Amino acid sequence: MRFLDHAVIVTGAAQGIGREIACAFVREGARVAALDIDQGGLDSLAAEMGGDKIMPLVADVTKSADVTRAVGSVLARWQRVDILVNNAGGFKELRRTEDIPEDEWDFILRFNLSSVFLLSKAVLPTMKQQRHGRIVNVSSFVRGGVVTVTSHYAAAKAGILGFTRHLAREAGPDGITVNAVAPGVVSTERYRSIRSPTEIARTVETIPARRLGETGDVAGSVLFLASADAAYITGATLDVNGGFLMTG
């Protein structure tokens, strides 16, 4: 078990990729604080994985008061935070840039990017005191300009990489690594609900691996970057996209 008794925080853990990441950590022995706004989803996660291993915390990652309260609950229960996975993010509407309302731009940046700052800020004092910590941020292949999605989301996911590299430099001397995972197209329920079978088949044809990503593909990479095997990797972006976008 690679993460026996490690204290882990995963945001957006009630469904999709975040849920798979939370479950993968529990299977490797960790205790996971699962942050989400979806109480029902968190309850079902705790029922699936066991209440002693999952701490469900209803918290909105866009709100600093919620983030402070959630991290406070983790510290009260476990007195440490070994790993933070900033997974919560996404967008609802595909829009051309000229059609994006300003308030939606602000919200998408807050949900996808400012949340990463808020959570990191909340755990850094503890990780520095421990002289050990792992932060893994979930970006996206859309930051590479390979597909037309929507510009606020692409900007936020690119911004995550700048934040990741800067924080890696800043917190490295305190024993903290900060890395990003950039998934390609992942076959979540949400993705399958917004794309037709024809669109999905067309997308698969453009992926060298000739399949969509699975949530387990992303979780495996997150656990690697959080593990002792990745102790000398920081400021990196790990593309998990079947070859859709290749960067160097």
Ligand SMILES: NC(=O)c1ccc[n+]([C@@H]2O[C@H](COP(=O)([O-])OP(=O)(O)OC[C@H]3O[C@@H](n4cnc5c(N)ncnc54)[C@H](O)[C@@H]3O)[C@@H](O)[C@H]2O)c1
């Ligand atoms: N699915 C993909 O194809 C794909 C591809 C690349 C990157 N990503 C990224 O991976 C991450 C997870 O994506 P997913 O497809 O699993 O998403 P999802 O929409 O399936 O799940 C997101 C989770 O976040 C929770 N959430 C929503 N708003 C929240 C808030 N304000 N505070 C806390 N929790 C909140 C939701 O309740 C949900 O449980 C996101 O950052 C996304 O941008 C996804």
